[in-house]
Amino acid sequence: MFQLLIVDDEAGVVDSLADTLPWADIGITAVFKAYSAPEALDIMRMNSIDILMTDIRMPGMNGLELLAHVRRDWKRMKCILLSGHAEFAYAQQAIRHEAHEYLLKPISDEDVLAKVAGLVDALRRETDERMTYQRVVKAFQEHLPKLRGELLGDLLQGTVVSPQRLAQKLESLKVEIKEGERFALMLVRLEERFAELDFYSLSLMEYAVANMAEELFEDEFRLWSCKDIHGYLAFLVTAADGRSDDDGGAETDRGGESTESRIRFLASQLQLNVNRYLKGSVSVLIGRWGTFPQDVKPLYEDCLLSLRRSIGNQSGLLVYVSEETERMPVHSLQRLYEPPLLVHLLESGDWERTQDKLEGIWDELNEKWAESQEHVMELFFSVYASYSSFAHKNGRQLADMIGPLLADVTGLTPCRSAASLRQWMFQSFALLQQCMENETRNDRESAVRRIQSFVQQHLVEDVSLQAIADHMYMHPVHVSRIYKLETGENISDYVLRLKMELAASLLADPSLKNYEVSLKLGYQNPNYFIKVFKKYYSVTPQEYRLKLESGS
Template structure:
């Protein structure tokens, strides 16, 4: 329910409108009275007014002046202007001050109620929209930590985003990160009794560790956290601006570069010191232990995946099955003589692209993987074999999820891996890869066409069977267990004809056959075709054939006589 304020220097007008009209019927629960502009302002200051109805000509502050103040201080109030003068200048002023209605006295009660009712409906619509927006904002805020974590997890896995898209995501998720900003990664692995907890209890412990880390680091560092695909807690750590100017505390990392040079010693040592405090806090308060690994420093976002791979390598090599370790990661990864395939294993994964039916991006991914393989690992039999089986398994999985054998989709020659014929040379591997992909795509497109053809056959059969009954789009869609829009689209896509035109064509063709029987009256033909109104049938028939049913009969008789 809403509240109304009526303002006029004529008390009789105010009292009559306020006391005699059925305001509750249109959704107004309270009506306030004011006999001058100054009284109206006092009411507005002490009550929540939704609609104000004011006269224009009043002594002291007139209605337009009052409206201007209301627009400045109470922007949500809807305003109706009443005036006994029809001068256009008043209407212009009313429009300039965003009045919603302008009524000329004398005005009828029905008109006043109608205009006020329209504003009530508008207010309700605005409130509903505001509530919906507030619900969306609330849901977004509740899911913000997860959304931030998902973005970081994707970046760790090597997801590539354009600078503009990444910047937009960071801004929308309220993450304070700039291009080239210096960062380090901190990885925590929960150990001992914490690994034996059930999913719910483990989630609570992980939440507690993240909160503990944020409290310990907040004075000197910013944290951005996520849970990675291995179940580790990963924090992206950046330096906060120092709150004092002491020599030690004011030292910042070296200027941003593409390299991963370490920052000045105080920041690095503080990071290790606080990480050690985090370990002690987990032991003391959560009765468990964690191993913590700290990466080298890098430049955002260029070094994220590389530093993450280094930290995982150190976890495997230096931590293993031990627990409670604190390790600063060295540059082991750069010294490794052999590296893993990158393009093929970075997200989105090949099998996921296939499952989504995005063959264009699938082809782009395979092209990128092929370029990496041929430029870096052309002489490595192991890398070539790894790539082959990775692609082969993705193709096989895709086939099986579509209820088919890979052999049925790409043929026995391409699916046979006996002797690994496809990878006897890079050229044959490349040819096998893209030829197999092309056959997979053709097979799926063929199945899609077959599915559409089957659906259209069922639609036509239903229409022919129920032609004299209800053959509305909704009825057809219900019989197909499809959405009406989808039914309409696939019929148009497959036949080139609108479904409604198809139904009309069948009815008119049947009408022509029935009209050839002289024993049937026109109204009987109409009823047999499902038209309850014979006149409407005549109108439709004439629009389709350009003649009336009677004229059509006469033409048939003339042809018969000839």
């Protein structure tokens, strides 16, 4: 509910408007009265005024000057200017000061109520929009940690994000790291009694460990954390003042310790705090320094490798990643396991991106591992599994979609060489795509037949787009698009064509009058029927009858 302030140096005008009109009926709960601009300012400072109705010509401070104060200090207030003068200059000034209404005296009570009611409606809409926006902002703020974690998780898995898009995401999520900034990765694995907890209790413990890490590191470092796909807590660590140990450099903090030494010390304190306060054990692995964002995935994989090698099934360890990972002679196919995975692209039906994914995987294999039988086998089994999973989720056997020859892997012929794998992989993909597009086309053809059948059966009844959509259990826009895509014409054109063909047939019967034909076609207005018929056939129904009678 809203409050109104009426200002005029004529007391009779103020009292009449304030005391005699049914303000409550339009949502005004309180009406304040002022007989000068200074008095009005005092009232506005002491009360929450939503709508101001003021005269322009007043002694001392006039209404336009009062409006200037309102625009400076109460920007959301709605204003109506009253004046007994119709000079255009006043209207210009009112517009410049953003008055919402400009009314000339004398005005009727009905006009005053109508104008104020319009502003009340505008205030309600603004309030609803503001509350909706605030709810969205609050929900966004509440989900910020989760959204930040999801973005870091995607980067750890190798999701490719354009620099511009990544910068926008980092800014919106309030993550304090920029492209080119140095960082280190830290993995924390909860062990022993933590592994026995139920999901809810474990989530609480993970939250507590992450908070402990934030408190320990906050004076010297910034942490960006997430839970990775292996269940480890991953922290991207950046120095609060931009310092880092670059490849084992000797940058030091004010106490003479290297940045890396401080991270190691704080990590050890984290282990002690978890043991003391949460009665549990964690292993911590600290990775090497890298450059954001290009080194996120490689350094994460180095950390996982060191965790497997150096920690294994042991618990309570603190490990530092060494340089040995750079000398690994064999690596996995990176593009194969980068999100989105091949099986997910197939399920989405995005054939273009799926094609790009396959080509990217093949390029990597051909460039680096074409002579490695194991890598060729790895790719073959992964692709075959994705194709089979896709077929089964569509209720089909893979052999039904790509043919028995390509689906038969007896003897593993497709993976005997990189070249044979490539031929099998892309040939099978093309057949999968063709099969699904044929099914989609068949579904559209079936839908069109059902639409046409419904129209034919209900031609003289309700054949509106909404009625057809209700019958098809589809959205009207979707129905319209399917029909247009498959037939090349709009549903409305099809309905009109059938009606006009039926009209021509009925007009051939001399016993039926034109208005009777109109009613049989569902046109309640015979004049409208004549207009539609003439537009379609270029002759009126009567002229059409005459042509039939003359045989022309």
